[in-house]
Amino acid sequence: MSQTLQETFSRLWTLDRDVLAIAWLSLRVSLTAVGIGLLLGVPLGALIAVARFPGRNALVGLLNTFMGLPPVIVGLILYLALSRSGPLGALGLLFTPTAMVAAQAVLATPLVAALTRQVIADADAHLGEQLRSLRLSAPRRAGVLIYDARFSLFTAALAAFGRAISEIGAVLVVGGNIDGHTRTMTTAISLETQKGDLSLALALGAVLMGLVLAVNAAAALLRGHAVKAYG
Amino acid sequence: MDVLRRSFLTLSLLAALDASSPLRAEPASIVVASTTSTEQSGLFKHILPLFKQKTGIEVKVVALGTGQALDAARRGDADVVLVHDRPAEDKFVAEGFAKGRQDVMYNDFVLIGPKDDPAGIRGKGVDEAFRKIAASKAPFVSRGDRSGTHSAELRSWKEAGVDLTAVRGDWYRDVGQGMGPALNTASSLGAYILADRGTWLSFKNRGDLTILVEGGKRLFNPYGVMLVNPDKHPSVKVKEGQAFIEWLVSPEGQKAIADYKINGEPLFFPSAKKG
């Protein structure tokens, strides 16, 4: 164990450009997926929070179910859809970074929507009456509340990023873990573990943690500034 | 609303980031469905740069068990398959998913176990070794994943006259995973396991395990390569796929395979028919 750890540290210094490329791909795929998740999930969650419509409870239930969906199931469904024999096969997206983005976006969106719903419901408790008194439509109220709660929504974005960058099931199945093309930090760690190269796997794990830490720190910094300005 | 405009901007930026890869003029590339043993042995990392240098074609390897690799190819998700389960390969060709199969290389399977060898199989014949393991009920790890290695293991029990369904018990651990994870499990359990020599040689977490039986011809592990039939899947990149296969079986490709060694030991032996 201690020998493995010692090796891990020495190998951290010798990680090569391949690792940088893998880390960059992981970051790119997960950030894009979170971006899409925010674009879809924030308005969806906010609308569910402010509007009353038939089927709303069913939608909330569906979101919560999707939030708990194992990544490998999402990956499998998307794999069957994107396979050449599947309905979207003609797009030729299987085993590409785009497919991985799609899979992680499917994972991120319900999480973002569910967390947004909570945040916006809180903001609505404070501002909702005033906004309704101003005769703003539900989408407009959702928009204003999103703006008002934008710093709290950072948390939703970070949670989605955490889920995306750390999952392996979906990217492995739809990405194929192709060296130099769709290999991410998590699939690389898994591969090195399978090869029995535990110290390299741990070194890669340390890099992944560093990535997540860096993104979280950047977000905390940004949020701190914003909170200072707006309270 | 200001917020919508701003988030839209951010997102288009992100999308542009992502789009930068598919939109970039990519070199010609093919998808090869292959096995975990070839991927994890490091062979592809050695030979693919040579092929790319010569032809400019990028080879994307998706490593699966042999059974899964053939299924992926059946769905049209690969251009070329490189696997090691002769009966399954012949079936693939018979079904019309490939027009033919070519020998590429071989290595062999080895029976691995703990150094203290509780079943006493060291140096024994292959059949006797399998019989002794079953009789002593010493822990044995099976891939259990429809891979070429899994098929070879099941064939070995049969040829040794062991009725696996009758003697199966706690000692027989079916892990349902690739070669590496199965070796990791065997290493931590001190169990016996059938492994391909290539993965074994590149495997680092051996613990107490060592090679106990080398079967030679009896545990022969041949790899075959096939181009997926474009009549079944028009998306197959025939020209590039064919170029890869031809290079693999050419003297140049065969030499590249033979040159891949770990600690001076070759992992695979070229076996393409001359001409």
Place this chain on the structure above:
Amino acid sequence: MSAAPAIHLENVSLTLGGRPILDRLGLDVAAAGITALIGPNGAGKSVTLRVIDGLLQPDSGIVRLAPGRRAFVFQRPALVRASAAANVALGLIPLNLSRRARTERIEAALARVGLSDRAGDAATRFSGGEQQRLALARAWAMRPDLLLLDEPTASLDPSATETIESLIVEMARAGTAVLLVSHNLGQVARLANETIVLAGGRAVERGPTRSVLFSPRTAEARAYLTGELPWTSFAAAS
């Protein structure tokens, strides 16, 4: 009253969480001037404002409003984490003004409440008094026909209160009908032409402010005023 009332409620009842809040409430609010709505805690004053604004639907009864725009200023100003100008702009969204007209109105409103130089500052960082001035500026910019005020100066210092009161008077003079809920009877005496006393979800008394405050006719109004007024002897004497 020559003109039709700004607000006409008739037999309005509302139960919230199993508790009857409004009990066959009927009242009229004049089309001009300032009308005060007073009464003990729990009398249903805030709920009445919300029913009038349409934020709450009564279980039964008639709510009739003169056509026109309404603005509502709450006891706790509800401001968005954005600039002061953006918060004023929020009230103008449904008006579909031209960009220029909107900017002019925002600037005029901020100038009126003395916040011109802070147009770009974060509204949520303002002091309590500044926030309420801003909320009133938002209502002012909308040029409402009816202004609903729910204890707008409840937690403000005297100077902020003075600014708010002068603004209310100015809007009333410009033709806005004002309905003011307040516990500050001095404020009611200063501002309101008419006063309505609410008790137990019903309007128990309505009349010119002076006569309601100083010579209430009903026992409920007297009981409330006796508790609230410092010059108890006046009420007791009548």
